[in-house]
Amino acid sequence: MKKISERLTNIWKERQSFTFLLIVLLIYIFIVVPFLNERLTGRLLFIVFYIIFLSSGIHFLAKKRITGVILIFIIAPFLVLVSEIFFELPWLTLVVDLFIILYCIWLGFVILRRTFSKGHITLNRVQGAIIVYLLSGFAFGLLYHGIYLLNGLSSFKGLVNFHRAEFMYFSFTTLTTLGFGDIIPVNIFARLCTNLEALNGQLYPAILIARLVSMELTSTKNE
Numbered sequence: 001m002k003k004i005s006e007r008l009t010n011i012w013k014e015r016q017s018f019t020f021l022l023i024v025l026l027i028y029i030f031i032v033v034p035f036l037n038e039r040l041t042g043r044l045l046f047i048v049f050y051i052i053f054l055s056s057g058i059h060f061l062a063k064k065r066i067t068g069v070i071l072i073f074i075i076a077p078f079l080v081l082v083s084e085i086f087f088e089l090p091w092l093t094l095v096v097d098l099f100i101i102l103y104c105i106w107l108g109f110v111i112l113r114r115t116f117s118k119g120h121i122t123l124n125r126v127q128g129a130i131i132v133y134l135l136s137g138f139a140f141g142l143l144y145h146g147i148y149l150l151n152g153l154s155s156f157k158g159l160v161n162f163h164r165a166e167f168m169y170f171s172f173t174t175l176t177t178l179g180f181g182d183i184i185p186v187n188i189f190a191r192l193c194t195n196l197e198a199l200n201g202q203l204y205p206a207i208l209i210a211r212l213v214s215m216e217l218t219s220t221k222n223e
Helices: 002-035 040-061 066-087 090-115 123-154 164-175 188-221
Strands: none
Touching: 002 040, 002 123, 002 164, 040 066, 066 090, 090 123, 123 164, 123 188, 164 188
16 A cells, blocks of 8 residues: 555656646746846846746656756756856856757656556646747757857848847747748858757657557557
């Protein structure tokens, strides 16, 4: 009974973590990033939601190395973000972008392993698949922003304010292959990343979501 109780508790915690992470990610991508400006107040709120976003994924990455994970993924980027507010140096912004990209890749990999592990297809797994899809668009948006910081105006045409929100908008229109054409990648690296994201946007639902469906059919037949 004790083992069964512990398993149920772990499942409940994981379900809560998936739901909370999905909600935070949706708020972060579609509310915080687009509507906050680059002034002091906007940057402070950006830091607050950034820390919440990092913290919501710690449950999946920590395991027994919780102290090291917290130091690497919360304290270190927090110090860099605070430094970015006071010094406004492009290389600090680039460091933050690269850090979040690496975090998204690691978190996405861990969630994918859990999502496509053996077992019944539950709402929890569907949420995991959605989280990874959103993480990919988020990471590509920051990658475009990093390319702009390194190459300047020669990387994209059609940009208006050059903030993260604009690159996030471009990323998700590319991921969904909507492509309005108002922002155009010019730099070779920007074009390469755009092609990769468009392929990801097409193949992820076609292959991985189909894999979830086949896993559900297989588990149903075996019952």
